[in-house]
Amino acid sequence: xxxLNNISKSYSKHIKAVDSINLKVENGEIFGFLGPNGxxxxxxxxxxxxxxxxxxxxxxxxxxxxxxxxxxxxxxxGFVPDDPNIFPRLKAIEYLRFMGNxxxxxxxxxxxxxxxxxxxxxxxxxxxxxxxxxxxxxxQKLMIMGALLHAPDVWILDExxxxxxxxxxxxxxxxxxxxxxxGKTVFFSTHVLDVAERICDRVAVIDQGHILxxxxxxxxxxxFHSSRSLEDMFLQLVEEMRPxxxxxx
Numbered sequence: 001x002x003x004l005n006n007i008s009k010s011y012s013k014h015i016k017a018v019d020s021i022n023l024k025v026e027n028g029e030i031f032g033f034l035g036p037n038g039x040x041x042x043x044x045x046x047x048x049x050x051x052x053x054x055x056x057x058x059x060x061x062x063x064x065x066x067x068x069x070x071x072x073x074x075x076x077x078g079f080v081p082d083d084p085n086i087f088p089r090l091k092a093i094e095y096l097r098f099m100g101n102x103x104x105x106x107x108x109x110x111x112x113x114x115x116x117x118x119x120x121x122x123x124x125x126x127x128x129x130x131x132x133x134x135x136x137x138x139x140q141k142l143m144i145m146g147a148l149l150h151a152p153d154v155w156i157l158d159e160x161x162x163x164x165x166x167x168x169x170x171x172x173x174x175x176x177x178x179x180x181x182x183g184k185t186v187f188f189s190t191h192v193l194d195v196a197e198r199i200c201d202r203v204a205v206i207d208q209g210h211i212l213x214x215x216x217x218x219x220x221x222x223x224f225h226s227s228r229s230l231e232d233m234f235l236q237l238v239e240e241m242r243p244x245x246x247x248x249x
Contacts, residue, residue: 078147088132103150
């Protein structure tokens with residue numbers, strides 16, 4: 001479970017990147033976080049993961065306050081950022097062992113989990129290679145493996161399918177569904193709206209620091225009285241909430 005209570009973040013006196021948002025992501029669901037560039041998605045995710053501290057409000061991960069107990073809260077989730085830049089001189093297996101040590105994953109359990117995920121992502125033969133030799137997609141897969149190694153209840157994934165080949169993307173979507181179906185939480189941002197439409201139980205749309213919509217696809221279709229695609233409805237929603245091109249503010 002992820003809960004945001006009245007969260008705000010400003011980078012200047014006049015511009016709020018995130019403006020008093022409230023959001024609750026339940027256990028047992030895949031939750032998509034959508035928005036155009038500069039909408040406040042990344043700032044929100046950085047606050048959820050503790051990289052940034054909100055100016056106002058609090059964030060709870062599995063009912064643990066990020067303000068009061070940040071270390072305990074961070075142990076509850078696995079985070080995959082949108083840029084897979086990780087220790088290029090380490091071997092892949094060294095990076096995974098390091099992540100296992102950070103989260104106190106027992107050696108035997110760690111080995112089993114690494115082997116299982118490496119097979120699923122077709123990285124078994126590459127674990128002894130240095131990360132600097134990896135392609136963008138291979139680094140992305142390694143980041144996912146490292147983030148999920150301690151079997152966190154909450155997954156927070158920022159554009160997780162960027163750079164993945166079709167098979168690995170399919171595998172990740174299957175893993176996300178399995179995790180949610182086991183009663184746990186998947187929160188992910190994406191610009192690939194057809195993926196969000198296919199796999200998300202609910203979505204939220206953010207723009208200019210405000211949540212414009214939160215609900216199921218059926219909720220959105222009822223809102224627009226339409227059977228159109230998520231892409232069409234997303235574009236209409238964002239355009240309706242923005243000032244006219246004439247320059248009105």
